[in-house]
Amino acid sequence: MKIAILGGTGSIGKGFALRLNKKHEIIIGSRDAGKAKATASEYNDILTNxxxxxxxxxxxxxxAAENADVILIAVKYNHIGSVSELIRPVLNNQIVVSVVVPIEKDYCYIHPDTTSLKIPVSREDYNANYFCYVTPPAGSAAQELAALLPANIELVSAFHNVPAKKLADLDVELDYDIGVSGNSMHGKKVVFDLVRDISNLRPLDVGPLETSAMIESLTPLIINISAKNKLKNLGIKFL
Ligand SMILES: NC(=O)c1ccc[n+]([C@@H]2O[C@H](COP(=O)([O-])OP(=O)(O)OC[C@H]3O[C@@H](n4cnc5c(N)ncnc54)[C@H](OP(=O)(O)O)[C@@H]3O)[C@@H](O)[C@H]2O)c1
Structure with missing residues (x-):
């Protein structure tokens, strides 16, 4: 399959490109085509070496999106609006996969809509040295994306809890579970296979797209546990 990784020049995009290259045709997407080409060449060098x-x-x-069978949205939450607008005109039968986690450091108890209530507090006073899930108005990043994309698009939410560094390190044998949410069973089955294409990852069906927040929100939990307990690159595994 042809897989476009939008934001493929970034941390998590690198791991997807390196790991999925084995079985798929990978197209790195960027705001800057020149940067995408240079990054693709860098990834090719890593692999050919x-x-x-x-x-x-x-x-x-x-x-990248126009020419793909599957589009991975690998940009930060605050960029999904501009990226969706850009790709909307070229969407037809592609399966869109959201790996996006709306995450914030500081101001964790203040809803992002109520920006006027954001009171600057020093980190020491607030003791906010941790990450939290900031629930988007639609319920999750994936549901926000669903609202931004044409209704007929098969949107699947997955890969939120896999650490970018481990994904990009081909010396590491990954041993994680990957929760997959979505309303299209066909789209989810395609993503289950993509998960299996990455050695030792196990896809687990979480339910319809409405369940995406449950799996997205595990990411700040994992990061906090990693940071507070000096455990590097944790992921999830259901036993
Ligand atoms: N890092 C992780 O461990 C991890 C794990 C699971 C899920 N995720 C999710 O994956 C997504 C990407 O995370 P990341 O850590 O890979 O992020 P990142 O490295 O900061 O950024 C990814 C790419 O976003 C593009 N970008 C930057 N500003 C943009 C803008 N204004 N509009 C459009 N694109 C822009 C950049 O590509 P160009 O400059 O080339 O356009 C950048 O390479 C996030 O939603 C994150 O929650 C990350």
């Missing part, structure tokens, strides 16, 4: 055949391509986000 390990004796792995690689022909990862790079282009702008819109062209």
């Amino acid at each position: 390990r004796g792995i055949k690689a022909e990862i391509k790079g282009t702008d986000n819109k062209t």
